[in-house]
Amino acid sequence: MGEQAKRTPGDTLTRLRYRWWPDHLIGEVLAKPWMETAIPVGVLVAVAFTLSGLIPGFLSEAQLASTARQAGELGFLVLGLALVMIGGGVDLSIGSIFALTNFVALLCLHELQWPVAPAIAATVLTGVALGAVNGLLIGYLRLRAFLTTLITLIVFRAVYELVNADHATAIAGHLPDSPAWDFLGSGLFLRVPAVVWVFTGAALAGHVFLTRLRQGWHVMAIGGSRRAAHNAGIAVRRTVAWTYVASGGLTALGSLFFASRLASVGGDIGQGLEVTVLTAAVLGGIGLGGGRGSVTQAVVGLLIVLLITNGLTTLSPSGGVNRMVLAMILIGAAVIDIRWVKNRHRIVSRVYVSPDFLELPPAPSCAPSSATEPGTVWAMNDKLRSVEVIGLGQVEGPEDVILDEDDHLYSGSRHGDILRFLAPDYQRREIFAHIGGQPLGMAFDRQGNLNVCVGGMGLYQVTPQREVRKLTDETNRSWHSVNDDSRLRLADDLDIAADGRIFFSEATRRYEMSEYAVDALESRKSGRIICYDPRDGSTRTVIDHLLFPNGISMLPDGESFLSAQTSAASVSRCGFEGPKKGRIQPVLTGLPGYPDNINLASDGHFWLALVGMRGPALDLAMRMPAFRRRMTQRLPFDEWVFPNINNGCVLKFNLQGEVLETLWDPSGVNHPLITSMREHKGWLYLGGLSSNRIGRYRLPVDGSRPDLANFVHYAHRWGAGFSRGAAANPVA
Numbered sequence: 001m002g003e004q005a006k007r008t009p010g011d012t013l014t015r016l017r018y019r020w021w022p023d024h025l026i027g028e029v030l031a032k033p034w035m036e037t038a039i040p041v042g043v044l045v046a047v048a049f050t051l052s053g054l055i056p057g058f059l060s061e062a063q064l065a066s067t068a069r070q071a072g073e074l075g076f077l078v079l080g081l082a083l084v085m086i087g088g089g090v091d092l093s094i095g096s097i098f099a100l101t102n103f104v105a106l107l108c109l110h111e112l113q114w115p116v117a118p119a120i121a122a123t124v125l126t127g128v129a130l131g132a133v134n135g136l137l138i139g140y141l142r143l144r145a146f147l148t149t150l151i152t153l154i155v156f157r158a159v160y161e162l163v164n165a166d167h168a169t170a171i172a173g174h175l176p177d178s179p180a181w182d183f184l185g186s187g188l189f190l191r192v193p194a195v196v197w198v199f200t201g202a203a204l205a206g207h208v209f210l211t212r213l214r215q216g217w218h219v220m221a222i223g224g225s226r227r228a229a230h231n232a233g234i235a236v237r238r239t240v241a242w243t244y245v246a247s248g249g250l251t252a253l254g255s256l257f258f259a260s261r262l263a264s265v266g267g268d269i270g271q272g273l274e275v276t277v278l279t280a281a282v283l284g285g286i287g288l289g290g291g292r293g294s295v296t297q298a299v300v301g302l303l304i305v306l307l308i309t310n311g312l313t314t315l316s317p318s319g320g321v322n323r324m325v326l327a328m329i330l331i332g333a334a335v336i337d338i339r340w341v342k343n344r345h346r347i348v349s350r351v352y353v354s355p356d357f358l359e360l361p362p363a364p365s366c367a368p369s370s371a372t373e374p375g376t377v378w379a380m381n382d383k384l385r386s387v388e389v390i391g392l393g394q395v396e397g398p399e400d401v402i403l404d405e406d407d408h409l410y411s412g413s414r415h416g417d418i419l420r421f422l423a424p425d426y427q428r429r430e431i432f433a434h435i436g437g438q439p440l441g442m443a444f445d446r447q448g449n450l451n452v453c454v455g456g457m458g459l460y461q462v463t464p465q466r467e468v469r470k471l472t473d474e475t476n477r478s479w480h481s482v483n484d485d486s487r488l489r490l491a492d493d494l495d496i497a498a499d500g501r502i503f504f505s506e507a508t509r510r511y512e513m514s515e516y517a518v519d520a521l522e523s524r525k526s527g528r529i530i531c532y533d534p535r536d537g538s539t540r541t542v543i544d545h546l547l548f549p550n551g552i553s554m555l556p557d558g559e560s561f562l563s564a565q566t567s568a569a570s571v572s573r574c575g576f577e578g579p580k581k582g583r584i585q586p587v588l589t590g591l592p593g594y595p596d597n598i599n600l601a602s603d604g605h606f607w608l609a610l611v612g613m614r615g616p617a618l619d620l621a622m623r624m625p626a627f628r629r630r631m632t633q634r635l636p637f638d639e640w641v642f643p644n645i646n647n648g649c650v651l652k653f654n655l656q657g658e659v660l661e662t663l664w665d666p667s668g669v670n671h672p673l674i675t676s677m678r679e680h681k682g683w684l685y686l687g688g689l690s691s692n693r694i695g696r697y698r699l700p701v702d703g704s705r706p707d708l709a710n711f712v713h714y715a716h717r718w719g720a721g722f723s724r725g726a727a728a729n730p731v732a
Helices: 009-020 023-030 035-054 061-086 094-111 116-140 145-173 179-186 194-212 214-224 226-231 236-262 273-284 295-315 321-352 513-522 616-622 625-634 708-718
Strands: 388-390 401-403 409-412 417-421 429-434 438-444 450-455 458-462 468-472 491-496 502-506 527-533 538-546 549-554 560-565 570-575 584-588 593-600 606-613 648-653 659-665 676-680 683-687 694-698
Touching: 023 321, 035 273, 035 295, 061 094, 061 194, 061 214, 061 236, 061 273, 061 295, 094 116, 094 145, 094 236, 094 273, 116 145, 116 179, 116 236, 179 194, 179 236, 194 214, 194 236, 194 295, 214 226, 214 236, 226 236, 273 295, 273 321, 295 321, 401 438, 401 676, 401 683, 409 438, 417 438, 438 502, 450 502, 458 491, 491 593, 502 549, 513 625, 527 549, 527 560, 538 560, 549 606, 560 593, 570 593, 593 676, 606 676, 616 625, 648 683
Parallel strands: 438 491, 491 549, 549 593
Antiparallel strands: 388 694, 401 409, 409 417, 417 429, 438 450, 450 458, 450 491, 458 468, 491 502, 502 527, 527 538, 549 560, 560 570, 570 584, 593 606, 606 648, 648 659, 676 683, 683 694
8 A cells, every 4th residue: 555654753743742732622621511600610719719818707607608698589580580581581670670579578567467478479479470561571562671671670660669658667667476487587497598498499490490391491492593493383472471470480589588687678679689680690601692591600600799799898898889890790791701602613613623643654546557557456447437327316415325135225315314216227216214314324134124323313223114213322431531422423334243233333422413524624533333232222332532433344253343444544454352352453554535335245355435535735734733723713614625525436355455446437427426335236336425316337247256156155154134235135
């Protein structure tokens, strides 16, 4: 295959820098959903330690108990506002609702002398009714949330001032004799304020609602895109209205504990509270644009605000400083929120996309034969010019093709269908099954089940009765991986061992199906080979850290298989059992193109598809990781350096690494970008991930090809039933 190119000291340093400097680990950490919570938590810790250094006893038990009591009371308001904001709205009337419900609670208990239970019910119902006013105007009448709640803030405040003027004296003159009411305000359970226990229960319920219940997902979806949520069948208006109703009810709960603790109906109750609560929500990471946030973020933001306000109060600055500081924090948090949301993907991609140094052996010459130069086995020919076309325009993205024992032809489609072209002429087509995703590699087992790797979904099976089953969509997680690499992102090709175990490749654990080109360009060893055992339903990784593993073909020893590593332009023999378990032995290296699927030939050798051809520019770029990173950041996808995918090529090789035959389509007209091939009864069927057809090439008959007895011998020797196209269907 050629000698290894001489490596310069600069290449060595580049290789070491991009292999061991953990850029991709930093990117994976930043891409984690919990990073949006980790940052506010870090701010909370920094604020706590700073104030404890400035103020003696700031984190004492008594101070923490007081802060916890405040957090419990205001926490209900923050939860309500967070729910509204996640749904894409905002509630500026929350301070006025707090004042009115506080008044109702004290009116019922102090002046009307109701029992505690009816007074609590009346207070909560008042909050729900006030929230329903906002919900009706914003959810059903579709008024602007900011302007509407600003108006209701004024209206509710005016109502509070009117009723407070008539009843303030009577409320102040009567104190209820109720241990239950006193316990709400100042009681302790296990040395923790009662309000903290109730708020903790509400927070846990809110977390379950947002992360586990369908209605919570609906709120998230509406905040992300109301139009998309509507098109998905979600009741947008009703859901938005209910978020405001819930906000009003939660605000009423907070006012109940406040009323039981202070029993005050002063004129400044609730004034400016909306700024405090809004600052807490935004500072915790609740998105101003909706569709983003969690209960944990809301609680963390609240604690930050309370620590800052309590610290400023202890330091006794001049009047107005507290609110000015909160306003400045709100502005800063809003700017960070808007800029982060807008640029988060770009910021993360700068470190997440982390190309590695890759130096490939020199490619062999593929120059065609001439009168003076006879050429090599790699010499370009025009053998694929006679390819027959099946299903032109009737199939999109047939990445793999396979035939059953009745000669029917199967292929996947980018629409998520398994198509079947009926023998003998393949003119009639039907949808054999709909799986979804992007069906890729396929293999029949001995029971006639069609096993399919589906990009983005995992390993699936279609029974002869066309029943679709999910076999597995996850494997064992690596203990050292930052990413949750248990989920299967790009299951690619598969083969079936004699004992029924299914071995399949996952090209990358870092990127989804739609981003596979980024991983191929990154050339980091993030692929693996996985085994699914139908006997016990287990799935485990058998070989890890491969360069975009792709095609798989089982070997007759029952202990190893062939695997194509696309990015490495090589094919290797991988042991999964026996004395060579875990060993990888090169079979083909320095290929002139990038290998894809591998399938058994009728003579016991193997067919291999080259999905794209190497070139000097691409080989050079693979030794320049910084260049490839800048390319992915600054250039659109269609301007990246890519392999030449217009020269279709199929080759035959043996286990000794000898290339026996090559089939070319140098013009790229008949069948460009070949990703798979199956030999069946003297024909070679061709598939392509970006094709709109299936090709069929008539293999020439000569003395070098095996007879029927030899063919059946190899089919029996492999012992995998219908796992490979050639071995599944002996020549009749």
